[in-house]
Amino acid sequence: MGYGADAAKRAGGSGRIDLRSDTVTHPTPEMRRAMASAEVGDDVFEDDPTVAELEERAADLLGKEAGLFVASGTMGNLVSVMAHVPRGGEIITPAEGHIPNDEAANYAVVAGAGLRTVRENPDGEMPVNDVIEAIQDSSDPHSAITSLVVVENCHAHTFSRPITPAYMKGLRAALKPSGIPIHVDGARLFNAVVGLGVSARDLVKDAESATFCLSKGLATPIGSVVVGKKDFIFRARRARKLLGGGMRQVGILAAAGLVALSDGPEGTIQRLAEDHTNARILAEALTEMKGVISPGHNAQPVGERLDPARVVTNFVLFKVEGGAARREKFLDELEKRGVLMIAYTHGQVRAVTHYGVGSEEIQKVIRASADALAASA
Numbered sequence: 001m002g003y004g005a006d007a008a009k010r011a012g013g014s015g016r017i018d019l020r021s022d023t024v025t026h027p028t029p030e031m032r033r034a035m036a037s038a039e040v041g042d043d044v045f046e047d048d049p050t051v052a053e054l055e056e057r058a059a060d061l062l063g064k065e066a067g068l069f070v071a072s073g074t075m076g077n078l079v080s081v082m083a084h085v086p087r088g089g090e091i092i093t094p095a096e097g098h099i100p101n102d103e104a105a106n107y108a109v110v111a112g113a114g115l116r117t118v119r120e121n122p123d124g125e126m127p128v129n130d131v132i133e134a135i136q137d138s139s140d141p142h143s144a145i146t147s148l149v150v151v152e153n154c155h156a157h158t159f160s161r162p163i164t165p166a167y168m169k170g171l172r173a174a175l176k177p178s179g180i181p182i183h184v185d186g187a188r189l190f191n192a193v194v195g196l197g198v199s200a201r202d203l204v205k206d207a208e209s210a211t212f213c214l215s216k217g218l219a220t221p222i223g224s225v226v227v228g229k230k231d232f233i234f235r236a237r238r239a240r241k242l243l244g245g246g247m248r249q250v251g252i253l254a255a256a257g258l259v260a261l262s263d264g265p266e267g268t269i270q271r272l273a274e275d276h277t278n279a280r281i282l283a284e285a286l287t288e289m290k291g292v293i294s295p296g297h298n299a300q301p302v303g304e305r306l307d308p309a310r311v312v313t314n315f316v317l318f319k320v321e322g323g324a325a326r327r328e329k330f331l332d333e334l335e336k337r338g339v340l341m342i343a344y345t346h347g348q349v350r351a352v353t354h355y356g357v358g359s360e361e362i363q364k365v366i367r368a369s370a371d372a373l374a375a376s377a
């Protein structure tokens with residue numbers, strides 16, 4: 001299948017080039033066909049063969065015993081927290097992670113868990129020593145019991161940097177004496193797989209559980225999969241039910257996931273490489289533009305030139321000189337030219353490449369960015 005201008009029409013149809021997120025992708029024609037003819041059953045009774053096949057496929061790809069199809073990445077993280085952490089237990093997450101910042105404090109509101117954050121390095125990794133220091137003394141009645149460590153891979157706020165198997169191995173070894181499990185928030189796990197050229201199994205083998213999204217770069221309309229040991233998945237399934245996330249003939253959605261994870265030409269994992277190339281091309285062009293500076297946050301000092309080498313997956317993060325008002329103007333001027341980017345944390349602008357945005361579109365984005373910078377100066 002093609003991913004150029006034609007794909008852009010199929011993927012969006014609005015004529016705009018939408019780089020706000022990779023969640024804006026529309027399903028591929030192969031996904032739509034598979035959805036239309038999917039065999040279904042009542043998945044709360046575990047009778048949906050297409051869901052069962054997707055869960056097995058996901059578990060196999062990630063080297064775990066079992067899988068659970070859930071509505072979203074947020075639900076995948078929440079059911080994982082609920083399955084790992086007793087009420088009043090504490091989780092350790094990266095300070096800039098999705099769980100502490102972008103999930104409406106569900107860990108507290110729903111799971112009754114506390115949170116302790118660890119500042120990550122420019123590659124999105126929490127220094128292992130800092131993680132160990134953040135573990136509470138479970139023999140002290142003043143302390144919450146540390147029950148889970150979360151790693152975000154890719155780590156969105158640091159250029160969606162992929163976290164390496166070597167880091168995971170070191171973290172696992174350091175956590176061994178405490179027996180604290182690791183959960184990988186792998187919303188963009190397959191971007192890490194492709195960006196690093198490693199297997200999904202290798203990326204999560206040192207974690208007890210992982211979740212990945214089908215509805216971001218992989219281009220399906222809805223859904224994530226949680227994987228782990230059978231007893232963990234049993235508890236996660238109960239949590240999903242508690243949240244109202246038990247769905248019925250949901251094989252219609254799982255069918256799109258099976259297409260995404262397929263080894264055949266219709267699969268959408270390997271094509272992520274194209275998004276990564278496009279992101280790098282965009283970053284290289286932005287670097288040369290007057291008014292574009294490093295995002296500063298966690299990556300490089302503010303005010304330096306944007307370093308395109310930081311872009312190894314599909315996020316481009318940068319700042320425009322001149323503060324918040326200039327950023328708003330820049331985004332407005334871009335929109336007038338048919339390109340959408342989004343205001344991101346720490347005064348940044350985010351552009352995310354994805355299915356439906358080919359090299360031709362990237363050239364248009366580059367021209368529109370140069371014009372919008374000039375118009376907003």
Ligand SMILES: Cc1ncc(COP(=O)(O)O)c(C=O)c1O
Pocket residue numbers: 071072073074075077098099152154156185187188213224
């Ligand atoms: C790192 C990370 N985790 C979890 C999620 C949540 O996924 P969803 O939007 O499907 O709930 C996202 C979504 O952007 C994410 O970037």
